[in-house]
Amino acid sequence: MDKIRNLAELRKLKSNMVDKLQLRENSDSSEAIIQIKVGMATSGIASGAKETMSHLIEELDRRKIKALVLQVGDMGYSHAEPTIEVTIPGKDPVVFGKVDTAKADEIIEKYIVNGELVEGILPANYRSI
């Protein structure tokens, strides 16, 4: 391990490290931050939901966006797997279908960061509680 030579280095290390624990930090304050649920049933995984979820986590980390990425069960949209549901605090959840890594980038960039709508929104047929 490298020596931490001064306070600035310690603080820098902290800010680097803090992201590694972001996942756990966020789990305690889930209502206040963006939640992304990834449908991860067998069918979802088969169509690439695992990659999508990993990509989402990495990309959000990279952009320093505080968000909670959760894996959930089958959302029921078998036709549009992988499916994700994005909840921005204060807004209704929005479900996107056929989210591959490229689509995920687009959702982050447009919907989460800029608040624009993105193609591929599925009509909500239930509310998550």
Next chain:
Amino acid sequence: MANIKLTIDNKVVEVPQGTTILKAARQMGIEIPTLCNFELEGLALKNHPGGCRVCMVEVAGRRNLAPACVTECMPDMVVKTNSLRAINARRTVLELMLSDHPNDCLQCAKSGKCELQTLAARMGIREIPYKGEQSSYKIQVSPSIVRDMSKCIMCRRCESVCYEYQSVGAIGAVDRGFPAVVSTAFDRNLLDTSCVFCGQCVAVCPVGALTENDHTGRLIKDLNNPDKVTVVQVAPAVRVALGEEFGMEPGSIVTGKLAAALKALGFDYVFDTDWGADATIMEEGHELLDRLTKYLAGDKNVKIPLMTSCCPAWVNFYEKHYPHLSGYPSSAKSPQQMFGALAKTYFADKINTKREDMICVSVMPCIAKKYEVERDEFKTNGNPDVDYSISTRELARLIKLCNIDFDALEPVDFDSPLGESTGAAVIFGATGGVMEAAVRTAYAVLTDGKLPKIDFQEIRGLEGIREATVHVKDGLDLRLAIVYGLANARKMLEMIDKGECPYHAIEVMACPGGCIDGAGQPYHHGDASIVRARWEATYKADRDMPIRMSHENPSIQTTYKEFLGAPLSEKAHHLLHTHYFDKKTKIESVK
């Protein structure tokens, strides 16, 4: 330091900051009971664990009671030593202590001298409400000390003197809670521990848990055996302390009555260890001169400083703790053993008695002497030079037992020839005495007797470590150190071990103030003034002697002429010198 004012039992008292409640109360004549608290003021012995809790007093504003012995006075403190709460607490604590103490006062060796017994009487204990399990331990006997730990009240005085004052650490608290007791490691016999048998644990024990190995019964039998010739020798420090046992003022010199009492007991020959002490100076003094001459001539192999070897506990100490340094102490035997060796040879020949038929007994202020007489190197064909040794206290018991009115005895002289002695021998009983006696003779020899000097005040004192320089002649200043307490002796040995010792000679005594406060002396119960009185009496006895230098003792001169030849002669070496053993390795190998 500033004085502070406080109120104790409704009276205002002013004391220096740092004074305990106990001392402040004492100053006002209020005697708060204590048990574990112990201090021989100015003589390095102390024990303040605050553990027994019989000195609890009430301090206004305090949640619980305060132990008077360790609680310091504070400005405007209001102390009640006699409130119901304090009295009830002290009583209950004492009852608890008694509830775990054998009720065998009638048979106890300490009966009448026991501080617990005294306290129980003072507090008017009539019953012990708390019944329950009692601690029970096997009685352990060693040549000097009997340990009956069932009587231990965990005051820890013995542990403090052993660990702190003597730096021996043979005994200490073991186990915890109710079974906690002071013991040796793995409950070994003291013989197999680092114990040096100084007996100071016995001297300070408030109860009958630690006592001397009593030989009075054996002595009565021998005195009544017509086939035995009984010879007794009395150590110098006994004559300044024995009187206390008969109600005399501390410091009373009872030499004549002592000799008379021993005759009344039926000893055939009543002699004096002082005679042996003069012989010791002849040998040890010449050994010092011999080593010093060689040393000053540049001999690198000679062991300087010379250390005295009269004190048996000190001998045990270097044998058990510093065997690799045992070349420094003089090879001269102690006065007791010199006396014994000559009594059973020179004197036995004179009276035509076989050594087997002679019983040689010593009366000593010491209980390490009981161990010393049992050493194998002091026996000839299994017959010891001194058969056994009794303490000052045992002698007092014997005198009482034999219906002798000590007070009424007419003083008599010791018998001749082994009863003649000098002032130099008397001061063996006090710290610095051996050194001064040796210096008196060495000085006389080195100055060819031209400049007689008898009183070497620079050597005297009651501090634990003293240094003195004695100017003998131009180019020769004797650098001396006098220590008592083996923790101090340890400091000297450490210095020697590191090659940093600046002295030519060192006197070591194990007990506080020397033999005058030996473990066989009447109990002082922590009163240092008693020890000081004995000390002063020792030097008075010296001044009163007509001859005050060992080499001038006519009886000693005759003995050398008739029997030994010269000091350090072959015969003298054979009879009056000894050698030391590595007992450290032996103890460490005990499993």
Next chain:
Amino acid sequence: MHILVCGGTGCSASGSREVIAQLNKELEAHNLTDFARVVVTGCFGFCERGPIVKIIPDNTFYTKVKPEDAKEIVEEHIIKGRKVQRLLYVAPDTNKSVSDSKHMEFYKKQVRIALRNCGFIDPENIDESIARDGYAALGKCLFEMTPQQVIEEIKKSGLRGRGGGGFPTGLKWEIASKSRVGEKKYVVCNADEGDPGAFMDRSLLEGDPHSILEAMAICGYCIGSDHGLIYIRAEYPLAIHRLQVAIKQAEEVGLLGQDILGSGFNFTIELRYGAGAFVCGEETALIHSMEGHRGEPTFKPPFPAQSGYLKQPTNVNNVETFANIPVIINKGADWFASIGSEKSKGTKVFALAGKINNVGLIEVPMGITLREIIYEIGGGIKGGKKFKAVQTGGPSGGCLTEKHLDTPVDYDTLIAAGSMMGSGGMIVMDEDDCMVSIAKFYLGFTVEESCGKCTPCRVGNKRLLEILTKITEGKGTMQDLDDLRNLATVIKDTALCGLGQTSPNPVLSTMSNFWDEYVEHVTEKKCRAGQCKALKQYIIDPALCKGCTACARACPVSAISGTVKNPHVIDQSKCIKCGTCYEKCKFGAISIK
């Protein structure tokens, strides 16, 4: 995803190590190691239901996980996102399973300051500690605050010693800082936790060792010491291991050692092992033990701040006290002081045990009521039994009853109620507990743990125990009750150290709160809880007895009398409670009372 598995002593004992191995194996088998990571953490506090596995990010809280559950957790939860229902915690009040820890009553009322990192970070990874502000407080102190400013901050926070004494920590530091300035000083962490059933300090050290190291260094900076010692009992191997790892890591990155962060401040820490004597939790005894002497307390003054370890000024604080320090520095004294009650600030960690549903480690704000702790966090009394008493303060504390349930828990109110805060043991008793036996149990502990130095504790407590034993054996008299009270009062008044002075508390508090039970034991020879075996009474119901004489013939001590076809009677003074008659009776006429 992170799979947090408790690696504390409690969960390890119930098998968490095998669970960890199995989870790793399953993740590998499913090629998920880059996706999910098993993190071994410190205690979650919910030891009753260990081993605990927590899935992040969704906070799913699995209890009593067995190695064979690993497959299902990975395949169902990790891969498919379906919670394994049967492993979820079932709330005792609603009988419904609770999916995540946030919705568990057990955690709802808790405020985790000292335990902030326990169960959250990997205690063997300094990076995770740093990520959670580890050593940030030390950095702040070294570069932005003078020692006096730090002390003022601690004083302002109102933090009091968590080891039991409740002495203001800032004041303690201040005294040590002003004592013999310029001489060698020591910082000592008291990790000699010894209350029966208590494991607060152990869990802290296992779950978040770096916080303790950091706080000790801050203390060193404040009082002018460059060396710290942690006195920890050798029976805490896991905590020792974690501390060793943490010290090594901190030294490697330069957060301990020479010239920390280039500040010129040096601080090193070493571990000292205790053999597990309760009395060594007393600071003077602890110091003697560290010096290689017998672990015995000595009279104060001198206080350790004046003359402590190796006769040098020494500041001794308990583990939990230290755990609060970095947070106070980082978040400020005002924030800390806003939590808790008027005279007791912050939180307190308790080891909740006894007849309660949720046994475990909890951290609650000072001022919370006993009722909230027992009924909300603790989930109430086991088996729907009736609450009888709660013992706080371990063997030094007292038993509080129903009427104390709404007492706010803080240092002063607990003492006023006849108990004490202590180091955080909290044992709940129900109607099946005999209060005389409870007092006897605690006294048995103190008698065992007394060092034996002072008479009241060495002999007095032994006698108390003997009297209590006599009472539970049905041989007690009213005089014994008098003696008991007098003796207990005198011991409290005269014992040398905190252990002895507080040891009669369980006796005195049960005597004052359950006097009737004592009297019943003595006069009626009856134990209403049925715990005192010797006081069991076998009684023949005359209505059911047919007078068959079977019992009388079988009784080995001829305690049963009666004539044929007439109801028999048992002479209670002769009965030895062997139960033979009870077995022999074919008519169910004999009952046990």
